[in-house]
Amino acid sequence: MTLSTRGDQTPAVLVLEDGRAFRGRAYGAVGETFGEAVFSTGMTGYQETLTDPSYHRQVVVMTAPHVGNTGVNDEDPESARIWVSGYVVRDPARKPSNWRSQRSLDEELAAQGVVGISGVDTRALTRHLRERGAMRVGIFSGNAIPDEGTLLARVRQAPEMTGADLSAEVATKEAYVVPAIGTKKFTVAAIDLGIKGMTPHRMAERGIEVHVLPATATLEEVYAVAPDGVFFSNGPGDPSTADHPVALMRGVLERKTPLFGICFGNQILGRALGFGTYKLKYGHRGINQPVQDRTTGKVEVTAHNHGFAVDAPLDQVSDTEFGRAEVSHVCLNDQVVEGLQLLDRPAFSVQYHPEAAAGPHDAAYLFDRFVSLMEGQRA
Ligand SMILES: NC(=O)CC[C@H](N)C(=O)O
Numbered sequence: 001m002t003l004s005t006r007g008d009q010t011p012a013v014l015v016l017e018d019g020r021a022f023r024g025r026a027y028g029a030v031g032e033t034f035g036e037a038v039f040s041t042g043m044t045g046y047q048e049t050l051t052d053p054s055y056h057r058q059v060v061v062m063t064a065p066h067v068g069n070t071g072v073n074d075e076d077p078e079s080a081r082i083w084v085s086g087y088v089v090r091d092p093a094r095k096p097s098n099w100r101s102q103r104s105l106d107e108e109l110a111a112q113g114v115v116g117i118s119g120v121d122t123r124a125l126t127r128h129l130r131e132r133g134a135m136r137v138g139i140f141s142g143n144a145i146p147d148e149g150t151l152l153a154r155v156r157q158a159p160e161m162t163g164a165d166l167s168a169e170v171a172t173k174e175a176y177v178v179p180a181i182g183t184k185k186f187t188v189a190a191i192d193l194g195i196k197g198m199t200p201h202r203m204a205e206r207g208i209e210v211h212v213l214p215a216t217a218t219l220e221e222v223y224a225v226a227p228d229g230v231f232f233s234n235g236p237g238d239p240s241t242a243d244h245p246v247a248l249m250r251g252v253l254e255r256k257t258p259l260f261g262i263c264f265g266n267q268i269l270g271r272a273l274g275f276g277t278y279k280l281k282y283g284h285r286g287i288n289q290p291v292q293d294r295t296t297g298k299v300e301v302t303a304h305n306h307g308f309a310v311d312a313p314l315d316q317v318s319d320t321e322f323g324r325a326e327v328s329h330v331c332l333n334d335q336v337v338e339g340l341q342l343l344d345r346p347a348f349s350v351q352y353h354p355e356a357a358a359g360p361h362d363a364a365y366l367f368d369r370f371v372s373l374m375e376g377q378r379a
Helices: 046-050 105-111 122-132 148-155 198-204 219-224 243-254 264-272 362-378
Strands: 011-016 021-030 032-040 058-062 086-088 115-118 135-141 176-178 186-191 208-213 229-232 259-262 276-293 299-311 318-320 323-331 337-342 347-350
Touching (some): 011 148, 032 086, 032 122, 032 299, 046 058, 058 122, 086 135, 115 135, 122 276, 135 148, 186 219, 198 208, 219 243, 229 362, 243 259, 243 264, 259 264, 264 299, 299 337, 299 362, 347 362
Parallel strands (some): 186 208, 229 259, 259 347
Antiparallel strands (some): 011 021, 032 135, 276 299, 276 323, 323 337, 337 347
16 A cells, blocks of 8 residues: 555546446545445534544545545544545545644545545435445555456455444453543443544543443443443444443343443444344434434434434333333434433433534533433432
8 A cells, every 4th residue: 555645646446336436536545445335414523534433444425525624633533543444535625724734634544544535426426325325335546456347346245334243343452541520520431332532521521530441341340440320332333233232231221320322322222122223224424413302302403423223113112121211312304213211210322422523512411411310320
């Protein structure tokens, strides 16, 4: 793999598993990459998107036509590296312009070995993915690209997202502590399935000391930190493979410890309650998705990144092993389940991203709801 230079005219081609191909120019590293093609509608926040571990093994298509305008800084990443397996943009910034910019996005992608493509008609590509669904894709760049038939065969050999068990590939191997900001009020054990940096920060802001534990943590390890609450993070892959986190969560529910889950964590709560999960046709990825909190009736604009969802009845309370459960939040675009809550135990989760990195802060109250559950348990 060689590094490209800005304004590179090196040819590149993107090949979808159904045979459709788009030609463009190399962007970031020159070479080849594979993944699941998905699109994000966020017009800002590309650094947070690129470094969100939930995007592991996905090639992200940006629907916003101009990407890289504000460059790259060392403050905004959500983890220590870029996780997307490939990046597709229409018109990259020729020169970033922002007071915080330290380098260009093209340079950063190249330095981290992330293969991208620019000059693609991303509107046509997005419409294709919307009509046909998310699918495998390959990006190939360089001066000697093989013929499309050869490339297509290679794309079709790449692993699918359905059935992928990826949390252990992205999660921390060692436990670490994020200290409370100000007076410490609570201790939370956070199971890292691909956690974004902003999530423990949002808890720390509320006086929570967060013990981030590896995805493989046992119930004993969780309770060894004497938690007031347990948190299950976002993460990549197919929730139907997440058997260990589901078993762990069931142990937490049995003990009636306050529990909060985000995204993958919501899918795990769904499974722990006995609901199924399924793959959405093309998922929700962006920072302007309308969600209704059915417990208050309020509509919030929210950040999303999910390709799977929980299959739970919208209009009835379900009887589960852990008492009554209901769908607390729903996406107003397509009625997909966006949150769950238990009525007889202190546990809830949302499918979207209240940590808002990037995105609107409408859903920040969910961290306060978690604090209230922990306060309630102490009273
Ligand atoms: N951000 C997440 O946690 C994503 C969860 C899961 N990997 C999905 O795609 O639905």
